[in-house]
Amino acid sequence: MDSWYKFKRVFLSVGVPPTFWLVAFFLVPLALIWVFSFGEKTGVVGIDITWTIDNYIRAFNPDILKIFAKSLWLAIAATVICLFVGLPVALGIVYAPSKWKGLLLLGIMLPFWTNLLIRTYALIAVLRTRGYVNFTLEWFDAKIRVLFDLFGMGGIATALLGERFQALELLYNDNAVILGLVYVHLPFMVLPLYAALERLDRSYLEASLDLGAGHLRTLWNVVVPLALPGIISGIIITFIPALGSFLTPDLLGGPDSAMIATIIERQFKSANDWPFGSALSFLLMYITFGALALRAVMAKRGGSDGLEG
Amino acid sequence: MARRSLFGKDPAGPLDYLRKWPLLTVMAATFIFLYVPLLTLMAYSFNDSRRNIVWRGFTTDYYGKLFNNTDLMIAFGNSLTIALFSTIFSLVLGAMVAILLWRFKFPLKPLYEGTMALPIVIPEICMGVAMLAFFARIGWPNDLIWPINLANIIIAHISFTFPFVAVIIRARLAGFNREQEEAARDLGAGDWEVYRDVIIPHMKPGLVAGGLLAFTLSLDDFVITFFTSGPETVTFPVKVYSMVRFSVTPEVNAASTVLIVITVLLTAIGLWLQNKGTAKK
Amino acid sequence: MSNKIRNGLTRRSMLQASIAGAGAAWAGISFGPKAFADEEAKVNFYNWDTYIGETTLGDFENLTGVEANMSLFADNDELFAKLREGNPGFDVIVPSDTYVARMLAADMLEPLDYSLIPNTKNLNPLFTDAAYDPGRKHSVTYMWGTMGLGVRKSATDGITSWKDVFESDKYAGRIAILSESTAMIGMASMYLGTGMNPTSQADIDAAVDLLIKQKPAFKAIAEDNGQDLLASGEVDVTIEWSGDIGQVMLEDDDIDYVIPKEGSLIWADNLCIPKGAPHPMNAHKFINYILDAQAGALIADYIQYATPNQAARALLNDSYNKNPSVFPPDEVLAKCEWQIYQGEEISRMKDEAWTRFLAA
Numbered sequence: 001m002d003s004w005y006k007f008k009r010v011f012l013s014v015g016v017p018p019t020f021w022l023v024a025f026f027l028v029p030l031a032l033i034w035v036f037s038f039g040e041k042t043g044v045v046g047i048d049i050t051w052t053i054d055n056y057i058r059a060f061n062p063d064i065l066k067i068f069a070k071s072l073w074l075a076i077a078a079t080v081i082c083l084f085v086g087l088p089v090a091l092g093i094v095y096a097p098s099k100w101k102g103l104l105l106l107g108i109m110l111p112f113w114t115n116l117l118i119r120t121y122a123l124i125a126v127l128r129t130r131g132y133v134n135f136t137l138e139w140f141d142a143k144i145r146v147l148f149d150l151f152g153m154g155g156i157a158t159a160l161l162g163e164r165f166q167a168l169e170l171l172y173n174d175n176a177v178i179l180g181l182v183y184v185h186l187p188f189m190v191l192p193l194y195a196a197l198e199r200l201d202r203s204y205l206e207a208s209l210d211l212g213a214g215h216l217r218t219l220w221n222v223v224v225p226l227a228l229p230g231i232i233s234g235i236i237i238t239f240i241p242a243l244g245s246f247l248t249p250d251l252l253g254g255p256d257s258a259m260i261a262t263i264i265e266r267q268f269k270s271a272n273d274w275p276f277g278s279a280l281s282f283l284l285m286y287i288t289f290g291a292l293a294l295r296a297v298m299a300k301r302g303g304s305d306g307l308e309g
Numbered sequence: 310m311a312r313r314s315l316f317g318k319d320p321a322g323p324l325d326y327l328r329k330w331p332l333l334t335v336m337a338a339t340f341i342f343l344y345v346p347l348l349t350l351m352a353y354s355f356n357d358s359r360r361n362i363v364w365r366g367f368t369t370d371y372y373g374k375l376f377n378n379t380d381l382m383i384a385f386g387n388s389l390t391i392a393l394f395s396t397i398f399s400l401v402l403g404a405m406v407a408i409l410l411w412r413f414k415f416p417l418k419p420l421y422e423g424t425m426a427l428p429i430v431i432p433e434i435c436m437g438v439a440m441l442a443f444f445a446r447i448g449w450p451n452d453l454i455w456p457i458n459l460a461n462i463i464i465a466h467i468s469f470t471f472p473f474v475a476v477i478i479r480a481r482l483a484g485f486n487r488e489q490e491e492a493a494r495d496l497g498a499g500d501w502e503v504y505r506d507v508i509i510p511h512m513k514p515g516l517v518a519g520g521l522l523a524f525t526l527s528l529d530d531f532v533i534t535f536f537t538s539g540p541e542t543v544t545f546p547v548k549v550y551s552m553v554r555f556s557v558t559p560e561v562n563a564a565s566t567v568l569i570v571i572t573v574l575l576t577a578i579g580l581w582l583q584n585k586g587t588a589k590k
Numbered sequence: 591m592s593n594k595i596r597n598g599l600t601r602r603s604m605l606q607a608s609i610a611g612a613g614a615a616w617a618g619i620s621f622g623p624k625a626f627a628d629e630e631a632k633v634n635f636y637n638w639d640t641y642i643g644e645t646t647l648g649d650f651e652n653l654t655g656v657e658a659n660m661s662l663f664a665d666n667d668e669l670f671a672k673l674r675e676g677n678p679g680f681d682v683i684v685p686s687d688t689y690v691a692r693m694l695a696a697d698m699l700e701p702l703d704y705s706l707i708p709n710t711k712n713l714n715p716l717f718t719d720a721a722y723d724p725g726r727k728h729s730v731t732y733m734w735g736t737m738g739l740g741v742r743k744s745a746t747d748g749i750t751s752w753k754d755v756f757e758s759d760k761y762a763g764r765i766a767i768l769s770e771s772t773a774m775i776g777m778a779s780m781y782l783g784t785g786m787n788p789t790s791q792a793d794i795d796a797a798v799d800l801l802i803k804q805k806p807a808f809k810a811i812a813e814d815n816g817q818d819l820l821a822s823g824e825v826d827v828t829i830e831w832s833g834d835i836g837q838v839m840l841e842d843d844d845i846d847y848v849i850p851k852e853g854s855l856i857w858a859d860n861l862c863i864p865k866g867a868p869h870p871m872n873a874h875k876f877i878n879y880i881l882d883a884q885a886g887a888l889i890a891d892y893i894q895y896a897t898p899n900q901a902a903r904a905l906l907n908d909s910y911n912k913n914p915s916v917f918p919p920d921e922v923l924a925k926c927e928w929q930i931y932q933g934e935e936i937s938r939m940k941d942e943a944w945t946r947f948l949a950a
Contacts, residue, residue, distance in 0.1 A: 004415040010500055011413050014405040018425075018471065021402055026428055026468040029443035033435060036442075041934060044696035045674045061942075063949035088335040105521070110573070111343045112525045114350075115549050118565050122346035125353070130823050132349065171824070172810045183342070187525070191518040192480045198514040199484035215331075229483040233476045237429060244432040250769065251815075255808045258948040265434045269667030270771060271941040272692075272934070274438065281435035288430040293423040358841060365841075380660070438671070445675035452679065452868070535668070539678040540634035540661050551639045551662030 037278035047275055055279030064263060064280075071259040074174065075243040078181035079189075082238050083231065085182070086189035090230075091223065093190075094197045108190050116184065120251050123183055127170040134167045141165045172254040180248040185241060189234040196230020197223070232295075240288055260284065347569065354562035371563040381548055381564055388545035391459055391534075392527040395466035399523045400516060402467065403474025407515070408508070410475070411482040428469045429476070437536035440465045444537060451539045462537045462544070466527045473526060474519035481515030482508075633872040635660045636669065636680040638859070641733075643889040650879050656872045665814070673698055677866035681873040684859050688772075690729045691722040691931035693862070699728040700863040706874035709881035712901035720858070722931065729860035730877060733833075733895035736856050736918060736926055737773060738849040740817055740835035745826040752781035752850045755827060756800055762807040766819045766828040769811045771944035772937070773855055774801065776929060777829065781852055786927035789936060798943040802950040820845060831857075833895045836915045840894075847915035853925030858898075 004011040037055055039047040093104045111119060126132045141161060148157035170176060204226065208218040224231070246261035253259075260280070267277025357368040375381065406425055410418070428436070444461050451458070485508065493507045531546040538547055545568075553561050635647075639662045643649075647658040661680075663669045666689040672678070674696065685693060693699050704710060710718075710730060717731040741749055746761065754760055755767075756778055767774055776786040778797035788794050809825050816828035821838045828835075835847040861880060863873045879885055886902030896916050897903060903911055910916065918926075 001414050002412055004413045007413070007500065010504075011409070011415070014408045015413075018402040018406045018409070018475075021467065021471070022425065022428075025464050027424070029439035030427070030431070030436075032442045032446070033439040044692055044934060045698075061945075063942075063946050066949045067945070085335065085339055088332050089339050092332050092336045105518075107340060108343070109521050109525060110569070111347055113528055114347060114565050114569060115546050116529050116531070117546075117550055117553055118350065118561060119346060121553060122350040125349050126346050128822055128824055132345065183346075186339070186343070187522070191522050192477050195477050195481040195515045195518045196484065199481065199511075226484075229480045233480040236426070237473055237476055240430050246434075250811075250813050253810075255805050255811050255948075261432050261434070262948070263945060264432050266771075266941065266944075268434050268438050269665075269671055271937065272667075272670065273938060273941070277438070278435065281432045284432060285427065285430050289423050289427065292426050292430075293419050297419050441672070441675050536672065540636065540659060540680055543661050548662065551664045 033274075033278045034282060036275050037282050039275040039278075041273060041275060044272070055276045056283065058276060059280055059283050064260075067258055067263060068260045070257075071243055071261070074177050074181065074249070074257070074259060075239055075245075077178045078185060078242050079235055079239040081178065081182045082186055082189040083235065086186060086193055086234065087219075087224075087227070087231075090190050090193035090197055090227075091219075093194055094200065105194065108187050112187055117247060117251075119183070120180060120247060123180060124171060124251065127176065127179075129167045129169070129171075131170070133170060137168065138165045171252060172257075174253065174257050176252040176254075177249045177257045177259075180252040181242045181245060184245070184248060185238045188238045188241065192233040192237065193227060193230045196227045196233070200226050236292070243288075244284070350562050351566045351569070354559050354566045356559050356562075358559070368559075371559040372567075374560055375563045375567065378560070378564075380543070381545070384543045384545045384548040385564075385568070387459060387542060388528055390456055391462050391466060391544060392524050394459075394463045395470055395527045396520055396523045398463075398467045399471035399474050400520050402471040403519055403523070404478050404509075404512065404516065406471065406475035407478035407482055407512075408504075411479055411485075425472050425475065428472045431469075433530075433532040436465075436469060437533045440468075440533060441536040451541075455541070458539070458542050462534055462542060465533050465537045466530060469530075469533060470523040470526050474523050477519040477522060478512055478515035481512055481518075485511050629869050629871050631655055631872070632657045632659060633869050633876045634679055634681045635876065636663060636683045638662065638684060639664070641684070641859075641893055641895075643885070643892045646880070646885060646889055649885065649888075650876060653879070654872075654875055656875060658876060673864055677864045679868055680864055681867040681869045682876055683862050683864050684732055685729075685862060687720070687722045687858050687860065688929050688931040690720075690860050690862060693864075694723060694728060695931070695933075698865050700865055700867060700870065701727045702730070702863065702877070703874060706871075707878045707881065709878045709883075712881055712883055712886065712899050714898045714900050717858070717898040721928065723860070729862045730881065731858045731898040732861045732880065733890075733893070733897055734856065734858035735832040735896055735916075736849055736854055736923075737768075737777075737829065737831055738835070738847055738854050740820045740828045740830045740838070741846050741848055742820060742823075742826040743844050743846050749827065749848055750851050752777065752852050755829070755850075756781050756804055759807055761827050763809050764826040765808050766810045766812045766816045766825040767801075767808055768816060768829050769813050772929060772940050774829070775940050775943060776855060776927075780854070780927065781850075786855060787930045787932060789932060791939060794939055794943050798947050801947050805947070805950060832915055832918075833893070836894045836913070839915060849918055849922050849926070851925070853922075853927060856923065856926040856928055 004015075035049055036047055038051045038053065039049045040052055040054070042048045089108065093101060093108075096104055124131070128134075142165070144161065145154070145157045148154055170179075200223065204222050205218055208222045209215075213221065243259075244261045245259060246265045249257045249259040250262060264277055264280045264284070267273045267280060271277075354371060355367050355369065356364055357370070358365040410422060410425075415421075431439075440461075449461050453460070489511075490503055490507055493503050498506065529546060531550050534544050535547050535550070538544060545564075549561055549564070552558065633656055635658055637660055642660065647660060650656065650658050663672065666686050669683060669685055670689055670692065673680070673683070673693075677698075690699070707730070713730065717734075719726055720729070720731075723729045739749060739755065745764070746754075749755075755765055775788070775794060775797045778800045779788040779793060780786050782793075782796055782800060784793040784796070788797060810819060812819055812828065812830075814831075814834075816825075816830040817834040817838045819825045820828045820830075820835075821842055832847060835845065839845050839847065861877045863870060863877075867873055880889070881899060883899065883901035883905060886897055886899035887905040890897040890899070890902055891906055891910060894910070894913075894916060
């Protein structure tokens with residue numbers, strides 16, 4: 001890592017444009033909302049900036065904390081599944097023949113060029129009580145019964161499968177939300193993993209395999225450490241948006257699956273309470289910001305950027 | 310290109326993961342998981358019913374309706390334009406941030422890094438409202454002509470996509486071997502040559518992945534776009550969201566199907582051109 | 591005469607703009623000069639989806655030469671959020687009753703000039719005044735309806751009371767409610783006998799406690815897609831808007847629309863002109879056209895909502911006019927209540943109560 005003053009010209013030319021952009025078109029708008037979070041509503045649309053912290057205090061209400069804990073759990077579960085699915089997929093793409101690589105990468109991305117809401121509705125059509133998953137199961141169920149009946153063992157089939165086919169309840173519960181979050185956020189995990197693994201030196205793997213380590217051990221001892229920067233990036237850009245989802249829990253979840261972003265969204269819309277919505281958003285951001293800063297500090301302490309492979 | 314010969318018709322080598330069944334199974338399952346809903350959606354675009362609940366027979370009526378729906382076509386054009394511009398800008402800005410954070414030590418770096426991550430962290434609705442308030446308060450004109458009237462949407466999109474791009478490119482840069490750079494310098498390359506000939510080529514997979522992500526995020530964004538769009542600047546997601554809020558009609562499915570087919574075609578052409586290019590080399 | 595009005599509107603809007611702050615000031619500066627000159631032949635209509643006749647916009651354009659450009663919003667909250675920082679260029683909007691009241695409280699609506707809307711003569715006299723817009727200075731009713739239960743006839747046995755939804759496990763796991771906090775609290779409160787618009791914390795709490803107790807019986811809190819859940823067999827009972835159930839009834843004979851005996855909610859969507867509208871003259875022209883008998887009949891026939899337009903109804907047949915899900919019998923309507931905009935304090939009480947329901 002270079003010191004900035006040794007390469008001032010390069011430092012400034014790569015540093016100034018994005019910093020300017022971030023300040024002008026993100027931090028300034030954000031500051032507006034930040035100021036709102038210390039405001040009080042006056043009338044219908046008025047916001048009086050009184051520098052009160054009431055909005056923040058309101059957020060520490062047991063109902064909201066409970067919903068926040070639930071959101072954390074759903075987002076963590078989805079991120080972990082994304083990681084376990086995303087890693088082999090990224091590995092598969094990296095080691096695919098080069099003419100397939102682009103195709104596979106696009107294959108992962110393509111569904112995401114279809115609108116999120118439409119995709120979620122399509123997922124509903126597949127998972128609902130009278131959807132394709134249940135139709136398929138019912139078809140197998142019927143075939144098995146016929147098979148058993150053929151051998152005069154219909155009783156066993158009934159004992160095993162119940163009187164009649166019971167459709168699985170795949171929607172309107174927490175599992176559906178997790179599944180939906182995985183469906184929506186998978187490429188956010190695959191892309192950074194792919195970018196990180198693409199550089200992986202195959203000689204390390206060959207060495208590990210030559211030395212008699214199995215594929216799983218090689219994966220764990222060689223691939224995972226090498227891919228760590230990608231894994232961390234992937235976790236960050238999967239977990240954080242997942243934590244902030246509201247469409248997925250609203251459409252796929254049951255009455256108990258509300259997530260924190262649902263509450264935030266309501267403050268900006270039906271509740272028409274921008275100061276409170278701003279305070280909630282900022283609390284969410286402070287928490288994530290804190291975690292990210294902690295990571296950066298730890299990376300610094302861990303020698304010369306220990307995380308960067 | 311040497312790599313490709315590894316994967317000729319020879320028996321599966323130790324690294325030919327794609328031919329090992331556990332990996333193959335995970336990949337196949339992932340693709341089924343990703344595509345079954347899409348295929349359902351495409352099938353329902355031919356359903357002769359106003360909603361996609363029950364199959365009521367085959368029709369192509371909705372495609373006819375779709376092509377007469379100029380609003381939807383305009384919205385689609387707007388979306389593509391916005392996605393294209395914001396992808397280009399966020400690639401440039403994201404790459405700069407990635408180099409900055411990867412390359413340099415500077416005071417308050419953790420703070421800078423955290424601030425850069427804010428657009429990823431911020432709840433979409435909060436950013437949407439912030440943009441709405443911002444553009445209203447600075448008096449952004451909303452009677453400009455196309456495509457300049459899309460500028461505020463593009464600006465908002467760049468603001469939330471380029472940090473994503475930066476995260477991806479940075480992960481890629483972490484694997485850069487500084488010896489390569491030193492070798493280039495020993496051969497007489499200056500600062501700019503090092504970037505142009507060594508670092509940027511190394512970033513390429515990161516740029517591709519980052520570009521794909523930026524394009525996707527922009528093309529699919531509803532919340533932030535909703536708050537920055539006006540009567541003349543409706544995008545495809547904004548249009549579609551208001552259309553499907555009540556129920557998904559086959560017309561929406563048809564629109565998505567057309568979108569998918571166009572994407573597949575464009576991608577196929579792109580890949581074909583690229584392959585042709587590399588073959589010539 | 592029309593010139594006078596035009597200038598009047600503009601001067602007023604500029605005055606308001608300078609008070610309302612920088613955001614709105616832009617509207618004054620950029621649109622002001624344009625309105626003094628002849629208006630651009632255009633009207634920006636901000637509407638709900640599937641809420642206009644198939645040919646209405648084209649017909650209007652052919653008749654007047656004014657291009658009608660429609661954009662869509664998905665719910666009142668979106669409409670309100672989008673306009674509260676200043677009008678980005680819409681001329682005619684369609685807020686529901688309570689939102690007309692809220693927008694009036696926030697001074698977001700332009701008064702209508704009825705001399706430019708002679709077709710108001712076609713309206714049912716019942717709609718010439720409204721509690722949410724006293725004297726109807728700022729709004730005319732576009733469509734109205736009720737909220738009630740969509741039920742699958744073969745899976746239920748004649749639901750007549752909210753009891754089956756709010757206080758019984760008869761249909762447990764087969765009920766969907768709507769993600770409309772104020773309306774749901776209102777319905778529960780109505781069942782408890784405290785009316786659609788509870789004002790005290792105790793009444794609101796009682797209604798929410800009832801909902802919390804019944805929560806295990808609810809399968810989903812639908813995002814305005816309850817009719818899809820019902821049509822796909824996911825639930826057998828759903829609270830929904832009348833028109834949404836009416837649309838699925840056309841495709842499925844086994845579905846019915848019921849207003850429970852305790853009564854329900856009645857609502858109306860209204861045509862309004864937001865402050866800062868760039869084309870106020872065309873906006874009036876457009877509203878007048880919608881209220882025309884022929885145009886109104888085409889719209890009502892296509893969207894199957896209840897129109898307040900008497901002249902349009904006269905042109906339509908019995909399958910529309912006598913459809914009980916569109917026009918419930920008078921004795922049922924008599925028990926229905928309007929939601930009232932009760933100010934921001936009570937809105938907040940209800941929102942917090944709804945958060946309690948979601949967290950429970």
